[in-house]
Amino acid sequence: MIFAAVLAAIIACTAPSVHDGDTLRCGSERVRLFGVDAPEVRRGKIPAEPLAYEARDELIGLTRGRVGCRFVDRDRYRRFVGRCWSNASPDINAAQIRSGLATEYRRYSKGAYAAAEAEARRAGRGAWKRP
Secondary structure, three states, rough: OOOHHHHHEEEEEOEEEEEEEEEEEEOOOEEEOOOOOOOOOOOEOOOOOOHHHHHHHHHHHHHHOOEEEEEEEEOOOOOEEEEEOOOOOOOOOHHHHHHHOOOOOHHHHHHOOOHHHHHHHOOOHHHOOOO
């Protein structure tokens, strides 16, 4: 019985569709990356935030091939919130933050990705790019 509960806590798919820099669709599930906050893409008349499409493209690159996500929670929109990995990265969440195109969502992650964000800052990547 415990084994079935563990399996239910993981979803997998191949080449998921990517909505923005922190949300993808794996099968019928919308997945929000745990601890990741990326700029919003354009919604109706609301313009995209800076680097939104670059963050989305980075996530597309990180999710090529097979993707798996371990369940952490459900958010207020009923999305599956998870820690994800793929053929391209053993930790998609950290890789997205290391790119500098997303930041750690500390309210939920409680510092789990602080090192990844510090690395992006030191390297001047994405939003941390120096003029």
